[in-house]
Amino acid sequence: MRCNCLTGILIIPIILILFFVSCQRPKKSEINFEVSIDSVILEKWTGDPACVKFLELDASMYVYLLNSSTDEIYRQQIKPDKNSKPEIIAMPSQLRENQITGFQQASSLLPLNSDSIVIAQKNDDFSYLLSLLVVSTGNIDTLCLLKTDNRIFFEQMPDDGINWKYDKNSGKIFLGIVRQDNYGLRTYDLDTEMMATIDVNTGDFTILPLKYPRNYKEKYLSNFGRSEYFCINDSLVILTLAMHDTALVYNMESGIIENKLLATKQERKFLLLSSTDFKENNSDKVRDFSLRTFRYLSVVYNPYTHKYYRFYELFMPEKNDKGLYNIWLDKQFGFTCYDENFNYLGDFVIGNKGMTNISFLGNSVATESGLLVFLNFNQTNGKITKNNVLRLMRINDGN
Amino acid sequence: MGINKIGIYMLLVLSVFVMSCKNKPLYDKEDILMKYLHEKHDYILEQENCGLLIYRKPFACSQVFDEMLINDLNIILSQQKPSVLYVISDFAMVNDSVKKYTRYNNIKYIVEDYYCLDRYGFEISPKLFIINKKHVVFWKKLIPVCEGANSSSTGKP
Numbered sequence: 035m036r037c038n039c040l041t042g043i044l045i046i047p048i049i050l051i052l053f054f055v056s057c058q059r060p061k062k063s064e065i066n067f068e069v070s071i072d073s074v075i076l077e078k079w080t081g082d083p084a085c086v087k088f089l090e091l092d093a094s095m096y097v098y099l100l101n102s103s104t105d106e107i108y109r110q111q112i113k114p115d116k117n118s119k120p121e122i123i124a125m126p127s128q129l130r131e132n133q134i135t136g137f138q139q140a141s142s143l144l145p146l147n148s149d150s151i152v153i154a155q156k157n158d159d160f161s162y163l164l165s166l167l168v169v170s171t172g173n174i175d176t177l178c179l180l181k182t183d184n185r186i187f188f189e190q191m192p193d194d195g196i197n198w199k200y201d202k203n204s205g206k207i208f209l210g211i212v213r214q215d216n217y218g219l220r221t222y223d224l225d226t227e228m229m230a231t232i233d234v235n236t237g238d239f240t241i242l243p244l245k246y247p248r249n250y251k252e253k254y255l256s257n258f259g260r261s262e263y264f265c266i267n268d269s270l271v272i273l274t275l276a277m278h279d280t281a282l283v284y285n286m287e288s289g290i291i292e293n294k295l296l297a298t299k300q301e302r303k304f305l306l307l308s309s310t311d312f313k314e315n316n317s318d319k320v321r322d323f324s325l326r327t328f329r330y331l332s333v334v335y336n337p338y339t340h341k342y343y344r345f346y347e348l349f350m351p352e353k354n355d356k357g358l359y360n361i362w363l364d365k366q367f368g369f370t371c372y373d374e375n376f377n378y379l380g381d382f383v384i385g386n387k388g389m390t391n392i393s394f395l396g397n398s399v400a401t402e403s404g405l406l407v408f409l410n411f412n413q414t415n416g417k418i419t420k421n422n423v424l425r426l427m428r429i430n431d432g433n
Numbered sequence: 434m435g436i437n438k439i440g441i442y443m444l445l446v447l448s449v450f451v452m453s454c455k456n457k458p459l460y461d462k463e464d465i466l467m468k469y470l471h472e473k474h475d476y477i478l479e480q481e482n483c484g485l486l487i488y489r490k491p492f493a494c495s496q497v498f499d500e501m502l503i504n505d506l507n508i509i510l511s512q513q514k515p516s517v518l519y520v521i522s523d524f525a526m527v528n529d530s531v532k533k534y535t536r537y538n539n540i541k542y543i544v545e546d547y548y549c550l551d552r553y554g555f556e557i558s559p560k561l562f563i564i565n566k567k568h569v570v571f572w573k574k575l576i577p578v579c580e581g582a583n584s585s586s587t588g589k590p
Contacts, residue, residue, distance in 0.1 A: 317556050357468070361551040 065371055065380030066432030071390065071409070074112055074424040077120055080104070085195035086408055086424070088112075088399045089145040095401055097424060098151070100195070102139040105129065107151060112406075112426070126167065126174045129155065137163050142195025144207060146234060152177060152207065154196055160185055164232065178237045186230070186241075187212040189262055191397070201266045204286065206231040208271065210262045213241060228262055229273060229284075244273055244282050244291065265342070267335040267374075272296075274344065276329045277304050281376075296344050298370040298381055302328045303349035325362060326350045336400035339431055341379065342372040343405060345398070348383070363388030369429075390427060404430035460562065460569040462554060467567060469553040474543065477519055478567050484515030486531075488559035489550050490524045497522075497559060498531040502575055506561065510537045513563050513571055523547040 074097065083099040090096075099108040107123040129140055137155040144152040149170050155163045166177040180186055189197040189210035197210035213227040229242040261276030271284040272294075279297035284290075305327035311319040331345035348366040353359055368383035384390065390409055397408040409425040412418060460466065470477050470485075477483060486506070490497055498506070510518065520531060521543045532542070556574075563571035 317558070357465070358552040359465075359554045361548055363548060 065382055067382050068404075068430045068432050069384055070428045070430075072112070072426040072428055074110065074426065076108065076110060076422045076424055078122070079108055079120070079422045083108075083411055084140070085142045086397060086411065087143060087145055088397075088401075088406060088408070089147075090399070090401050091148050093402050095403075095406065096145070098143060098145050099424075100140060100143045100153075102141065105140070107143060107153075109145075123151075123167075123169055125153065126172055128174045129153065129165065132163060132165075142198070144196075144198050144200055146200050147202070152200075152234075154188075156188075158182060160187055162188055166234070176237075177234070178232050178239055180239065185213065197262065197264075199264070199266060200234075203268065204231075205234050207234060208264065208266060210264065211241070229264065229271065242271070242284060243289075244271075244284055247275075247278060247280065247282075261329070263330070263332045265333050265335040267337070267342075272333060272335065272342065274330055274333045276331070277306070277327075278330070281333070283376075294376045296333070296342070296370070296372060296376065297378075298330075298344070298346055299378070300328075300346070300348055300368070300370075300381055300383075304328055305349075322352075325365070326352065326360070331367070332398050334398050334400055334405060336405060338400065338402055340374045341431075342374075342376065343369045343398075343429075344372070345369040345407075347387075367392070384427075384429075391425060392427070404428045458569065460572045463569050465554055466562070466569065469555075470564075473545070473549070474519070474521075477564070480517060480564070482514075482516050482563060482565045482570075484510065484513065484518035485521065485562040485564055486518060486559055487521040487550070487555055487562070489547060489555060489557045490522060491557050498534075500534065502559075503531060503534045505575055506531070507536050509561055509573060510535070515563055517541060519543060521545050521550075523550055 076099070079099070079101075081101055081103050084102040085098075085100040087098045088095060089098060095112040097110055097112055101108060105125045107125065108120055109123060110120040111118040125140060132155055133139065136157050138157070139155070140153045141156050142154040144154075146152060146166075149168055151167045151169065153165050153167055153174075155165070157163070160180070161182045162178075162180045163176065164178040164180075165174050167174045180188075189212060191197045191210075199208050200206075201208060208229060208231055210228065211230045226246055227241050228244045228246065231240050231242065232238065233240075262273065263276075264271060264273045266272070269285055269287045271286060273282040273284065274296060279295055279302070281294045281296040283292045283294050285292075305322040307319055307323035310316075326349065327347075328349040329347050331347060333345070334343045335341075336343065346368065348368070350360050350365050354364070363386065365387045366383055366385065367387060368381060370381050371379040373379055391413045392407075392409045399406050405428070407427040407429065409427050411424050412420060412422065413425070458464075467478070477485065488497060516539070518537055518540045519542075520540055523545055524547075525544050532540075559575040561573050561575060562569050
């Protein structure tokens, strides 16, 4: 009897402690989404696209691809389970004439509406010519010319060309830039500006007062580091960085910049690359930085669901259970969801990159029928194929 | 007595240091290299003084070996004199000059899956090993000229 009492006295506090600990542990909210993969067959397409962009027109979704080698733009409507006929838009001869003055082939495009496309040509790292093409007339005019002396570097995204978006409400193009004050350096100063706008009507180029956070350690060392993502919600520009939890939220009307915590509740382990390791080509460190680190990817606002989605790749251990190296096919990715006021709603892990054949997740767009994410062009099970298939992932709210 | 204790302690430290130096392989990833060879190409381990050139082709490059790199390779082969050279890469070397210009005759080519090489930690830069009695007795990383070939895993096929 005495023994039972003692056991009871001992067990009750243990149960209470366990209960208390379980209550204290941060809960990771799980939310449900439906994920499906769409395959769009691109008829009459040849080569590799220099740039893939999407445009929603009257509840229909169109994909635009730039073919630099043939000087053509390819436009096709995306219809689930149905292939639509493509439209080939020949680029005016003016673009080729620009090449005589030193500009390269068109490297990126941005559709504004059904009849207008902005096309970018590069001269050197700091010189860009942006031209506005009116499809119906074939007319092309210079929208904006950025000269080398301005020392403005356009942020480039893999598989997507320039990191730019068009906001039809303000009539402005928003683009990721780096303003390089120290011309001779490739590692940019921490207080470098990050974004600019171009007014489509006037061509005015304006640098927004958004600067790198002081504590942001990731330097612009290589292509791996080009990692600014942004989305627009009415008058708000939400700017995020791959290696940072906090978003910079810029109100275009009031000019106020606020920091908002847009962190996931997944384990975050940032593996950084020092300039020494990069310069000395420390292959293990480069591999860690490019492959294994936790990193945030694109951020999207969906006006149809009034939610923000911040994509990420999870941290990956160096080796698997068999003692072999984990590779990019194994890397898990997903997103965190927030409401309109940046309140955390939950995390959703989609799967690994091998499962979806996704090599880079930077190009995603909100549509009436869900989020559309560009996965890849001509890849099946991680292998390059030549079947002219564009793969897209569609994400719909499940609750 | 105190001096004796210090002496014994120093001897112990020294012997541990000597042992650790002795056991350290010449190539720090020898264990996973041997694991790969054991699981995929066991016959290579049975060879004596055999050469192994292993690399992955960078996505952006049509070929890895240019004449300078071949020259480096020829110099090492003439010095090390392996009985046979196995060349393992992730693509058939139809256009690659390693086949055309090397002066070495006894070469055996093996095409391996890209992701298999990635899983065993092989970099894009070619590495040449001389393997004897299941140990690496010589190795050298060759730096290719081809742009993009210096990086490790690119995250893209």
